[in-house]
Amino acid sequence: MTTMTGAAIGEHEIAAFQALHKRVGDAVETALRGKREVVDLVLVAMFAGGHVLLEDVPGTGKTTLARAVAGALGGLSRRVQFTPDLLPSDVTGTSVYDPKSGQVGFRPGPVFANVVLADEINRAAAKTQSALLEVMEERTVTVDGVAHAVPDPFLVVATQNPIDLDGTYRLPEAQLDRFMLRTSIGYPELVHELDVLRPGSGAGRIGTVPTVTNPHQVAECARRLATLHVADPILRYITELGTATRADDRLRLGASTRGLRALVRCVQVYAASHGRHFAVPSDVQRLCGPVLAHRLVLTREAQLAGATTTEVLAEITARVEVPRPTPQ
Incomplete structure (x- = not known):
């Protein structure tokens, strides 16, 4: 992508990024198909x-996805298995x-990498979780009064399982807000699962991911x-949309300005x-759930009624009037 410091991004740069985005996505899909x-x-x-x-059940490819992104990026990657100790x-x-x-x-820890996989982050104590989340926000580690910057780009992919909660430490809502988005992989479709199971197929092997950028x-x-x-x-x-989440009776915590x-x-x-x-309104509608749902907190009554923040947010999005902007 051509550098034009201080100027708005041009159409030729958009075309170059679209091609790059596709190459990276295709590279990651060699390990995580479908x-x-x-x-x-x-x-x-x-x-x-x-x-x-x-956030997903074990064995659906969370670790594979993070490592595949690191492989396509060509940068330094590290994995941290979070445990209570x-x-x-x-x-x-x-x-x-x-x-x-x-x-x-100073001996750098595993956060000094371009892609950090924080595996089962909810199994570590709150103090350890906070240490990682602080680096995510500040992009630096301060030891003995000296700040050490982490590499750029810096992407943390944290995983947690929604089941088997014995011995886990739930992430507080304020800390969940540090994650730009939350998503889940889910089980693969039949055709892709057969491909993964087929001996010698190469599916799911990190070594097959080509490096397509830096x-x-x-x-x-x-x-x-x-820009x-x-x-x-x-x-x-x-x-x-944010104002509507703060006014909804089913939510005791709406979307923050950071969200x-x-x-x-x-x-x-x-x-x-x-x-x-x-940008167009459909962009907002597509990303609203992954970016905002994990930042919302239901009231106790809404929880007992079986509501979820994803469902509440979808209803709010459906009733807020969609603008008709004129592209400039």
């Missing part, structure tokens, strides 16, 4: 500078004394996509991935 919508959502978060929470320094790094030099130096190109794309045009009617539409800002960033990337240099 889940292109999920792959595209993860790529939206990556190019928007955010992080992803994958994991310490914050095991994630972020710590100061270590070097007997040869007689000096204390961290510098991804970081540059993210900076340029932040993509979002018309005032679209911004007003997003604001009205709405994340939605705008995701809309910019999503529009560009479809070859447009402007």
Whole structure:
């Protein structure tokens, strides 16, 4: 993507990004087949500078997806298996004394990578969860008063299982808000599951994922996509959706301003991935659930009635008036 610092993103840049987005998605699909919508959502978060929470049952490919994205990116990737005895320094790094030099130096933890897979994040204690979430927000690790920046781009793909909750530590709502979007993979369709099971097919093998880009190109794309045009009617539409969640009687916590800002960033990337240099209402409707649903909190009465934040958000989206913006 051609660099045009300070100028709005051009149509030729949009075309270049659309082609890049497709190449990365195709590369990831060599390991995780039949889940292109999920792959595209993860790529939206990556190019928007955010992080992803994958919530699904075991064995559906959460780890494979994260490692495949890292393989296509060509950057440094690390995996952290979260357990109850994991310490914050095991994630972020710590100061270590070097007997040869007689000096204390910083030993980076696994968060110093372009793609970090935080496996089963809800199995670690709250202090360790907070250490990771702080790095996600600040993009730096501070040890002994010295700030150490993590690589750019920096994508955390955290996984958690909605079952087998013994010995787990639920992520607080305020910390869930740190994730740009939440999604799930689900079980594969029959034809794709047969392909995975077929001996010698190569499906699901991380080694088959081709490297189609590099961290510098991804970081540059993210900076340029932040200039993509979002018309005032679209911004007003997003604001009205957020206001509606805060006024809904079934929700005791509506969408935060940070959540709405994340939605705008995701809309910019999503529009560009479809070859447009402007956003439309359908972009907002497609991304509203993955970006906002995990940030909402139901009232106790709504929980007892069997409601979910996804369902409530879908009803709100259906009743908020859709604007008719004129592309500029």
